[in-house]
Amino acid sequence: MSAPSPRTQQALRQRNLSLALRAVAAGGPLSRAAVAARIGMTRAGVAAVVDELLRAGLLVELGPGRPGTVGRPGSALALNDRGPCGLGAEIGVDHLAVCAVDLRGRIRARVAADAANRDRPPGPVLARLAGLIEQVTDEVRGEGLTPTGLTVAVPGLIARDESTVVRAPNLGWQGVDLGPLLPSAPPARVGNEANLGALAEQRLAGSAGPGGPAEPRGAGGGGEAATGTGPAGTGTGTSGTGTGADGTSGPGPGRHFLHVSAEIGIGAAVVMDGELLRGAHGFAGELGHVPVRPQGRPCVCGGRGCLEQYAGEEAVLRASGIDPGRARAEHPGPGGRIAMLSARAAGGDALVRAALREAGGALGVAIAGTVNVLDPEAVVLGGAHAGLAPWVVPAVERELGRRVADPARTVRLTVSALGAEGPLLGAALSVVDAVMEAPGTVAAG
């Protein structure tokens, strides 16, 4: 039994700053009176809180006569377009990428580079990444933005210290602390790519959990975010989809969902009650090692018949009669093989289509078992599977239909609009989340 957490003045101040900032993020531009009404504070109290957010450069005042805000009395407050921003980086098996998102969750800069990271030691990989981080930092600083943090997405198990890669088999890394290899500023942390992909999905669908900027689904949504500098969601509309009496919610993945993410390997993120489920060691979500053919092919993990051996990139290439090494050489970079497989399937290649059906079937078995244990309301296929959805999804649906047969239970299967871009975007959004959670820690830019 734990004692009640002390509600200090400092914690109260932080909470009020966070509430006011989120109110503007979700519904801005807003007058001080509107902020006060939304968060249930007095106007005098809000005035002090808003002053602090203005001083920290998190909000700006648009002035009463701003066009487009007719009907809103008082000076309108908006998130600062030139204030703090979040940096996200991604270490893929064959690429590196870095982006910056502003407080609205819009991508303001993005660079990517092909890179042969498989079995390459962390030192040189992170040295190259540092160059990309510097490039993005310079670019956003030129626009008046200040990076307040960096999150690095890695396809592997990350320790609870958010710094050590416990095991990233497809990179060949084990027990490596990336902390000393990352830039000393802004503060950096390392996260699992599937978890960060799920975060992006959750934020952009508007069903924000407790931590998020609550960008609404819709206008300027995921598809555009994936392509470059377009808005990853606009600051208008209402936030959150609400939760029905049965604990489920409307559009978006909702409060209970499984986000499946494939690059070279297959990972997943489990979100229950709006919260990412991390597990005892922070390793939750290893869907790629769920047995789908228990006596089947040996896996790098030491097991047999793991999902990754049937639905991972290499397995699909082999089943398509394509040599994986050659495919990597001829179609390098992130999405290279996916684009090739997608083109062949679209062109009617029977072998590729059969391989994708088999991958979908294996995926369906693993997802069905997980759905029976976790009872999510939605399953989102992200990463590479998003790009191959037309050929993978029917087989997944067939398995789910057979194995999760229950008239009282509906599981929506959706395809991520973010696709392979999710982890990178989620990494940067996680920094913005932290700002929204504790705005008082951000110094004026």
Place this chain on the structure above:
Amino acid sequence: MSAPSPRTQQALRQRNLSLALRAVAAGGPLSRAAVAARIGMTRAGVAAVVDELLRAGLLVELGPGRPGTVGRPGSALALNDRGPCGLGAEIGVDHLAVCAVDLRGRIRARVAADAANRDRPPGPVLARLAGLIEQVTDEVRGEGLTPTGLTVAVPGLIARDESTVVRAPNLGWQGVDLGPLLPSAPPARVGNEANLGALAEQRLAGSAGPGGPAEPRGAGGGGEAATGTGPAGTGTGTSGTGTGADGTSGPGPGRHFLHVSAEIGIGAAVVMDGELLRGAHGFAGELGHVPVRPQGRPCVCGGRGCLEQYAGEEAVLRASGIDPGRARAEHPGPGGRIAMLSARAAGGDALVRAALREAGGALGVAIAGTVNVLDPEAVVLGGAHAGLAPWVVPAVERELGRRVADPARTVRLTVSALGAEGPLLGAALSVVDAVMEAPGTVAAG
């Protein structure tokens, strides 16, 4: 984004009552000063709270000179042995049982009866159960205890209304609201047996989550609780095992565990961060329908190769060369077939031993997949598997060792001391939990 929850006077009062009551439950007998120190309230504040708990009959005053409390100054407060109590009931496929536990979690009365409930309509089953409930109620009233609530454990999916059985295939019930069939007083609710079994496990191991009476592991533990009226844990010692920096805890199942529960079918409860994971519809934990031989035997659920088809009671009997119908007739009642199988395996019956090994292997595959997705720190085998542990556990361990191979991750596999008694005890403990959570709702007895 949600508004801050209003912290009303009423909510504050309820919380203080709960904190004081739990402090006594975890560490009692305690003086008022000791309670004040433990929960961080002033002594004047605690005095008022304690008065209310005394009036409601939840606490009693032992007096300053009580033997055994030497060294504790002031009048000692203890949980009332003759105060409110919780009723638990269990509807099994072939038995009914009812028990009452007091505020300390000690079983004070218990009755059980063999019953052929398979495919019997709910009406007569609940009429018979009502008779047992009355019997236990009379018995505890004679000891001065007052039942404040009733929880009924059912082997099936329970709707979020905690009243409707959505599907209990082994009883043959579907979409039945048990509410109107239960006694009108005390207030009753229906729960899933695997979830309630996990609750009992958690409470008795001392790693109480937010809701519990936090009985410590150790003296008078689970084994005795299962046999009758012995203490299910004594009120001494410290509560909670604490949580290490890595999110794991010491003894007991900890804050992240999977509790596997088998009677006729196989269910599981998932506890993450000390909280039972319910899922979007309240159906989480259907481990029995995780595919372990995807192209294998057809299952009643409509799927193929579900765990239940390889490790459920009927499957084990068939694989042992025993006709399930005949076995049920010759070895009726709860535990009848388990005792028979256990005796045969102990006697060296090779067929039974092989059947149990195969069941353990199938169980290991399903658990391994679940462990990879959820990353619990422990897996507890409860229900029938507890009674067959010597022959089932090695095969489970072998599969876990092969399939959850990770030097950084340790998963403890333990066997429940409660065995098949867990759900019944958990049902009654859930009522006590509710009292601990909201003591202000309990009227003076």
